[in-house]
Amino acid sequence: MSTIAAISTAAGVAALGVIRLSGPLSGEILSALFQGPRSPVENPRMLCYGHIVEKEQVLDEVMAVFLPAPHTFTTEDMAEITTHGGRVVMESVYAAIIKEGARIAERGEFSRRAFLNGRLDLTQAEAILEIIEARTRRGASVALSHLEGDTTREVRRLREELLTVLAQFALAIDYPDESSDEVQSGDLEETIKRVEKTLQELIRNAHKGHAIAEGLRVAILGRPNVGKSSLLNALSRRSRSIVTNIPGTTRDTIEEMIQLSGFPLILIDTAGLRETDDPVEILGVRRSREALESADMLLVLFSKEWVLEEEEKELLESIRDRSRLLIINKTDLGGVLSREDLLPFASEEQVLELSITEKSGLEELEKAILREAGDLEEEVHTPLIASIRQKHEVEKAYHSVKEALNAMASSLPYDYVEVDVRGAYEALGRVLGEGTADIIDEVFGRFCVGK
Ligand SMILES: Nc1nc2c(ncn2[C@@H]2O[C@H](COP(=O)(O)OP(=O)(O)OP(=O)(O)O)[C@@H](O)[C@H]2O)c(=O)[nH]1
Numbered sequence: 001m002s003t004i005a006a007i008s009t010a011a012g013v014a015a016l017g018v019i020r021l022s023g024p025l026s027g028e029i030l031s032a033l034f035q036g037p038r039s040p041v042e043n044p045r046m047l048c049y050g051h052i053v054e055k056e057q058v059l060d061e062v063m064a065v066f067l068p069a070p071h072t073f074t075t076e077d078m079a080e081i082t083t084h085g086g087r088v089v090m091e092s093v094y095a096a097i098i099k100e101g102a103r104i105a106e107r108g109e110f111s112r113r114a115f116l117n118g119r120l121d122l123t124q125a126e127a128i129l130e131i132i133e134a135r136t137r138r139g140a141s142v143a144l145s146h147l148e149g150d151t152t153r154e155v156r157r158l159r160e161e162l163l164t165v166l167a168q169f170a171l172a173i174d175y176p177d178e179s180s181d182e183v184q185s186g187d188l189e190e191t192i193k194r195v196e197k198t199l200q201e202l203i204r205n206a207h208k209g210h211a212i213a214e215g216l217r218v219a220i221l222g223r224p225n226v227g228k229s230s231l232l233n234a235l236s237r238r239s240r241s242i243v244t245n246i247p248g249t250t251r252d253t254i255e256e257m258i259q260l261s262g263f264p265l266i267l268i269d270t271a272g273l274r275e276t277d278d279p280v281e282i283l284g285v286r287r288s289r290e291a292l293e294s295a296d297m298l299l300v301l302f303s304k305e306w307v308l309e310e311e312e313k314e315l316l317e318s319i320r321d322r323s324r325l326l327i328i329n330k331t332d333l334g335g336v337l338s339r340e341d342l343l344p345f346a347s348e349e350q351v352l353e354l355s356i357t358e359k360s361g362l363e364e365l366e367k368a369i370l371r372e373a374g375d376l377e378e379e380v381h382t383p384l385i386a387s388i389r390q391k392h393e394v395e396k397a398y399h400s401v402k403e404a405l406n407a408m409a410s411s412l413p414y415d416y417v418e419v420d421v422r423g424a425y426e427a428l429g430r431v432l433g434e435g436t437a438d439i440i441d442e443v444f445g446r447f448c449v450g451k
């Protein structure tokens, strides 16, 4: 096994940077370059002060630590050198390490070694990737729960159930006469049904896992000129979207990522919903409809000035089972629309009043959004599968389990059922990354170097 090295901290100006080594030569390379009162290799796991010296030239003042196998991230000997953050300094130290015999690490190679040496399973490796990529605190915490293995545990448990089923089938197939009493097909069916149900929940919650990690999609809808773009700007506290008093200003959907109390939201400003002949606007309105369909939550805006139109009532009817808030804007203007007009379409707390110009009602709105978002999150009881690859395998497993149940229902011989159960068992194995070199390449290829 070769020894690999990488600059593990992000590029850019920083006070410190970390260079990491993993492999059998880690200690030797560190000793060759490090000079200081205490040798890190002789004092493993202790952070030692010193200098990196190459051919009598001091490259940097550093702190270094040597971590002997096997209790390290990769399970191999590792070394970490904390240098000053300047790119030139770091690269000169890095170059010296490479000259001493380390190889430049590939993307994700540290995590790959951790995986290959049995320290991580693939869900956990993907969780590390998610944490690096997570754009928000909440996203990071979902990723963290994967790292701690919620998903892993659940998938393992399901596999064990399937394994007991497979064992019984094996018995029944090999010794059809003797074992007929032992194979209780009713019990087996129960077990498979339980697995089916859990898989279904995992799949149903998959998109929510994604939503929580990436941000709930919140679409702002309403007639032209009600103040949709103004609301996006007010919630994101910047002038992202163009606001004018001309109806039909927004022609395309605009997305803005914000955080409310650490909750990631993707706000989507849309073109006002209305009948129009303008071809550009028609496209805009079509996009608004798509946003309406795909959003996790809807903010439907009305103006105090206008009575409800038939079309708006239809819209309100059609979104009864969606997560939504109905908002009367422009309360600073005198007008005709009141809360009572909207109460037939939503609960008390889902109807809000707002004046964006006077900045009144915004805090209540933010609270209401968080409440709705919290409700959406509440629905997620089962562990989440966040990666598309995992979801795909879980779907395959679900499909196979259904086939198995069908086969059992039509009293097909156990051989038939066995094939499907085995298919599900193998698909779940791939979720955990068992025996699948190409997936492993795919996953670790997405890592940054040094991870
Ligand atoms: N008086 C008053 N005017 C407002 C309020 N909110 C927005 N406006 C004004 O309403 C007009 C339309 O606002 P926009 O945010 O562009 O409305 P929109 O819904 O995005 O409009 P389209 O993109 O054309 O569909 C602008 O002149 C805003 O300044 C409010 O609370 N009170």
Ligand SMILES: [Mg+2]
Binding pocket: 228, 229, 230, 241, 242, 243, 249, 250, 269, 270
């Ligand atoms: Mg607009």
